[in-house]
Amino acid sequence: MSRALKIFKFLYQIALICLLALVGYMIWLDFRVTAEFSGRKWDLPSHIYARPLELFAGASVSQDELLWELDQLGYRRVASAKSPGQFSVAQGRVQVFARGFEFWDEVEEPRILMMEFAGEYISNLSDANYSPVGIARLEPLRIGGIFPETVEDRLPIALGDVPPLLVATLIQVEDRAFFDHYGFSIRGIARAALGNLAAGQIVGGGSTITQQLVKNFFVGNEQTLKRKINELLMSVLVEFHYSKEEILEAYINEVYMGQSGDRAIHGFGMASWHYFRQPLEELQPEQIAFLVGILKDFYDPWSGTERAVARRNVALQVMAETGLVAQDDLANLQASSLSIVSRPLRSLNPFPGYMRQVLDELDQEYEDLDLRNEGYAIFTSLDPWIQNQLENSIRNGVNSLEAGYRIEEDKLQAAGILTKIGSGQITALVGGREPKFDGFNRALFADRAIGSLIKPVVYLTAVQHHYRYSLSTLIEDAPFILDAPNGETWVPQNYDGQARGPIALYAAMANSLNLATARLGLDLEVQTVLDTLYLLGIDVDWPDYPAYLLGAGGLTPIEVSTIFHTIAADGFYSPLTTIQGIYDSQGEQVGVRVREIEQRIDPAYVHLIQYAMQVVMLEGTGKSMVNRFPDVALAGKTGTTNDYRDSWFAGFDGSYLGVFWVGRDDNQPTPLTGATGALELWSSTFRAIGAESINYIRPPDVEYFWVDPERDARTSDNCAGAVYLPYAYGSEPDTRVRCDGVGVVEDWLNRFLGL
Numbered sequence: 008m009s010r011a012l013k014i015f016k017f018l019y020q021i022a023l024i025c026l027l028a029l030v031g032y033m034i035w036l037d038f039r040v041t042a043e044f045s046g047r048k049w050d051l052p053s054h055i056y057a058r059p060l061e062l063f064a065g066a067s068v069s070q071d072e073l074l075w076e077l078d079q080l081g082y083r084r085v086a087s088a089k090s091p092g093q094f095s096v097a098q099g100r101v102q103v104f105a106r107g108f109e110f111w112d113e114v115e116e117p118r119i120l121m122m123e124f125a126g127e128y129i130s131n132l133s134d135a136n137y138s139p140v141g142i143a144r145l146e147p148l149r150i151g152g153i154f155p156e157t158v159e160d161r162l163p164i165a166l167g168d169v170p171p172l173l174v175a176t177l178i179q180v181e182d183r184a185f186f187d188h189y190g191f192s193i194r195g196i197a198r199a200a201l202g203n204l205a206a207g208q209i210v211g212g213g214s215t216i217t218q219q220l221v222k223n224f225f226v227g228n229e230q231t232l233k234r235k236i237n238e239l240l241m242s243v244l245v246e247f248h249y250s251k252e253e254i255l256e257a258y259i260n261e262v263y264m265g266q267s268g269d270r271a272i273h274g275f276g277m278a279s280w281h282y283f284r285q286p287l288e289e290l291q292p293e294q295i296a297f298l299v300g301i302l303k304d305f306y307d308p309w310s311g312t313e314r315a316v317a318r319r320n321v322a323l324q325v326m327a328e329t330g331l332v333a334q335d336d337l338a339n340l341q342a343s344s345l346s347i348v349s350r351p352l353r354s355l356n357p358f359p360g361y362m363r364q365v366l367d368e369l370d371q372e373y374e375d376l377d378l379r380n381e382g383y384a385i386f387t388s389l390d391p392w393i394q395n396q397l398e399n400s401i402r403n404g405v406n407s408l409e410a411g412y413r414i415e416e417d418k419l420q421a422a423g424i425l426t427k428i429g430s431g432q433i434t435a436l437v438g439g440r441e442p443k444f445d446g447f448n449r450a451l452f453a454d455r456a457i458g459s460l461i462k463p464v465v466y467l468t469a470v471q472h473h474y475r476y477s478l479s480t481l482i483e484d485a486p487f488i489l490d491a492p493n494g495e496t497w498v499p500q501n502y503d504g505q506a507r508g509p510i511a512l513y514a515a516m517a518n519s520l521n522l523a524t525a526r527l528g529l530d531l532e533v534q535t536v537l538d539t540l541y542l543l544g545i546d547v548d549w550p551d552y553p554a555y556l557l558g559a560g561g562l563t564p565i566e567v568s569t570i571f572h573t574i575a576a577d578g579f580y581s582p583l584t585t586i587q588g589i590y591d592s593q594g595e596q597v598g599v600r601v602r603e604i605e606q607r608i609d610p611a612y613v614h615l616i617q618y619a620m621q622v623v624m625l626e627g628t629g630k631s632m633v634n635r636f637p638d639v640a641l642a643g644k645t646g647t648t649n650d651y652r653d654s655w656f657a658g659f660d661g662s663y664l665g666v667f668w669v670g671r672d673d674n675q676p677t678p679l680t681g682a683t684g685a686l687e688l689w690s691s692t693f694r695a696i697g698a699e700s701i702n703y704i705r706p707p708d709v710e711y712f713w714v715d716p717e718r719d720a721r722t723s724d725n726c727a728g729a730v731y732l733p734y735a736y737g738s739e740p741d742t743r744v745r746c747d748g749v750g751v752v753e754d755w756l757n758r759f760l761g762l
Contacts, residue, residue: 041248044224044257050155051163051382051592055356055365056147057389058434058587059110062120063142064132067662067697070124072392073101079148079391081284091117092289099124106286108146111386111590115144127697148391149280151356153366153378158269162276163382166256170288172331173275173295174255179329180299180322182216186251190217190242217242219302220258262302282308282347292332293340296322297347308347315345359445360438361389364565365585367451373589373598383597386587388432393663396695397423397435398442404688405440408669412678419677421688422449423667424568428659431572431581431602436565447672450564455653455670458558459519459628459681460567460646461536463574465528465556466516467608467616468539472531473738478513478615479719479730484523489553497553499525502647502680511716513619513732517627519645521557528556542607544569544580558648568666571657574616575642575664577706578608611708611735617642618733620658621701628682629658635690640700643689645681652676654684661699665689705733712739720744 060076062068077094085093088104095102100123107117119135120143132140154160166174178185184192192215214222221241245254263271264278272281278298279287290298300318301308308315320341327337356362365387369378376383405421408414425435438448447453469476484507489497499521501507506522515523528536533551540547549560562570565583573580581604589598620642623629628645643658654669654677667685671677677684705711713729715722719740722729726746 044245044249050157050159050380052155052160053153053378053381053383053385054149054162055151055153055362055385055387057150057387057391059108059144059147061142061144062122062129062132062140064129064139066129067127067699068129069127069697070096070099070101070122073103073122075392075395076145076148077103080146081280081286083285083289088119090289092285103145105143106146106289108144109594110144111588111594111596115146118143147386150358150387150389150391151362151365153369153385154270155379157271159271159273160267160277161260161273162280163260163274164276164287166252166259168288169256169259169275170290170295172292173287173290173299174259175329175331176295176299176322176326177259177302178216179331180325181219181302185216185255188215188217188246190244190246191215191239214238215242216258217245217254220254220261221245223261223263224257264298264301265307284348291346292326292336293319293323293343294346296320296326296340297345308345312345319345356445357443358389358394358436360442360448360450361387361394361433361436361585363438363445363448364433364436364451368584368586372586372600376589376598382592384590384592386590387585388427388430388434388587389585390434393425393696394435394437397425397437397692400688400692400695401437401440402442404691405669408679408684408687412683414677418671418673418675419669420449420672421667421669421685422453422564423665423688423692424450424564425692426568426572426583426664426666428572428575428662428664429579431576431583432587433568433583433585434663449668452563453668454561454563455668456559456648457562457567458646458648458653458655459521460570460644460655460657461556461558461560462516462519462524463616463620463644464540464543464570465524465531465536466512466619467543467574467612468531468536469512469527470615470735471539471609471612473612473735476512476527477719477734477738477740478511478619478732479714479716479740480512481509481719482512482515482523482527484508484510484515484520485526486522487526489529499553499557509717511719513622514626514716516619517622519623519628525553525556529553539608540570542580543573544582544607558646564666564668567655567657567668568664571644571659571666572664573607574613574620575659577610578606578613580605580607609708609735610706614703614706614709615733615735617701617703620644624658628680629656629686631682631686632690635694636698638700639698640703641693641698642701643686645686647680647682650676651679654679655681656685656689658686658689658693659701660693661701663693663696665692667692706735708736709733710739714740715744718742718744722746 082092082094085095088095088102091104091106093104100121103120105118105120107115120140121133122129123131134140152160218238221238225241260274263273265272265281267281272278275298276287279285279290283290283294297319300322306314323337323340326332327334332340401421401423405419409416409419421440423437424433427434436450438450439446486506491497501521507520510523533553533556536556537547537549537551545566547560549555569583572583581602588596591597621640624632624641624643629643632641641658641660643656646655652670652674657666667688669679669684669688711731711733712721713724714720714732715728716730720742721740722744723746
């Protein structure tokens with residue numbers, strides 16, 4: 008065999024081996040492409056939503072509240088709303104072209120809604136034809152997410168839902184031969200190079216859309232020959248297996264489009280919300296040009312506005328040259344502002360305090376769900392408007408307290424929780440004086456002595472023993488010394504150091520008298536009071552020491568909220584919650600849980616304590632609220648601990664319970680009582696959201712009587728000093744007293760004589 012033949016044979020064998028290796032490599036690449044591209048393309052984050060705003064005639068929604076919510080949702084104010092995402096305001100009427108939303112129970116279609124307002128309420132709701140509308144819901148605000156380990160955020164969108172102008176612009180700018188090539192285009196590469204040279208800047212790229220998709224999806228951005236070869240081969244395979252439409256849809260949802268802190272923005276759907284706070288279908292030509300423009304050369308448009316405008320205008324020029332926009336409109340479009348949102352969202356979750364509770368509930372009750380990758384929709388009870396008012400009240404209130412009481416700057420802290428009465432839904436939560444800072448969450452984790460907040464529990468325990476105690480029962484507010492078995496002594500004192508002697512039970516609670524409360528609690532026994540605390544929803548391991556009758560025990564604000572929610576809800580206990588439902592990408596509910604709702608305390612006894620808490624606001628430690636909330640029936644209780652280390656207030660109106668704490672993290676004293684600290688934050692919050700009177704419904708086993716509170720005796724309504732008190736199960740006084748106070752007769756004798 009000649010030498011030349013041997014060389015040829017050797018080269019042939021080498022070529023065959025290379026070919027076989029290439030075929031094998033292509034088979035492996037093909038398996039990877041089909042396995043990953045045909046299956047689930049992305050780890051989808053779970054998105055978390057606030058409550059949807061319900062609109063109906065009579066709804067407690069002011070015009071200011073509606074306009075604020077529309078702004079948060081990215082609606083645009085126009086002269087006349089003609090397309091989804093727009094609204095107009097004229098002569099006390101708001102016209103909204105609602106976008107619609109696929110809720111868990113029904114699909115809310117886009118439609119025009121006309122609203123008229125009367126003060127803090129919607130007085131009329133109608134459609135575009137002025138026909139009455141029973142109820143409508145705006146889409147809920149997206150408030151956060153649970154992201155894959157890559158922290159990629161995207162909103163997948165079907166190609167059929169992408170605006171045709173965006174698709175056409177994308178192809179003209181990025182890959183004009185997209186529908187003609189098989190993954191790569193030599194002509195496109197050459198044309199792009201010449202175009203870039205002529206323009207003096209990057210107008211288009213040599214890579215096809217398919218190659219860009221492969222780069223984003225499979226091979227990354229590493230500048231190596233191996234990566235480029237893989238990109239080319241895999242692009243051909245992708246084109247072989249999938250239609251152009253499938254490739255284009257995948258690209259639109261996969262492409263990287265910016266950064267928000269640690270969160271990577273992928274796909275045009277999420278980019279539209281990130282930059283414009285609008286859904287993709289509402290974007291105008293100049294906004295579409297902006298999104299397409301940043302693909303080739305990503306930059307931060309907030310710090311490089313001129314560059315962003317220049318890149319957008321290049322895309323607009325291409326749109327005009329290819330007839331996608333009118334040439335006559337080009338100058339105006341290029342002169343327009345970017346219209347991006349004023350401030351990008353840098354935090355993964357804009358409401359970190361509230362989100363901590365959401366995540367805790369998910370961890371405890373939905374741990375079997377893959378929330379990081381399956382794209383669930385998690386609906387919560389957060390009310391963005393109320394959350395905003397709570398944040399403002401705490402931020403501004405703490406600063407005001409520091410300045411007014413000359414407290415060392417930045418040392419005072421606060422927390423607040425608002426809960427919807429009856430449902431136990433947490434509507435707003437703030438864990439510190441800086442609501443946007445994701446640090447230590449005092450609302451959930453600050454275990455602080457509760458002080459006089461324990462007193463409603465003591466008095467509720469007492470009235471349940473109705474054969475011994477009623478609201479008018481006289482208890483002794485007098486000093487005493489209690490010797491403990493260990494040789495120590497307990498010497499409680501009132502706030503002002505004074506003792507008032509015999510005093511009606513309701514008045515002792517309203518004025519937060521320690522001596523009377525301690526005597527009452529000792530008579531009931533400490534463990535009996537702790538048993539009532541358990542019925543109200545909190546299982547504590549406190550010892551049965553007398554000091555716990557005056558609030559020596561520590562609880563967190565959310566635990567305090569649980570206690571007072573049971574009281575505000577007429578004795579019905581239900582665990583407080585933020586989660587309203589979880590739905591998968593097909594709209595099916597997952598992780599269904601059964602919430603415990605249980606009548607723990609007889610409504611008759613709870614009614615008595617609700618009454619006493621109202622007296623707190625009228626005559627007791629919360630009486631400063633009378634002038635701030637005229638003609639509004641409120642109930643509450645202040646709490647102050649030893650040395651003024653903790654300032655508490657728990658109070659409710661007809662709809663919401665609010666629990667507030669103010670103090671220092673280092674547990675040092677402050678000059679604040681419950682009334683001068685936490686109550687001030689409660690007041691500003693409830694004034695902002697519009698407090699409503701409590702709608703007291705008298706339980707069947709409760710009856711009201713006029714009594715003389717100094718004698719625990721029934722009297723007439725025209726007697727000086729007479730009070731109208733509720734009594735449970737025939738526990739009203741058996742005696743009557745005349746107005747002049749002379750002579751007390753047995754009630755049975757009055758009945759016998761017909762008096």
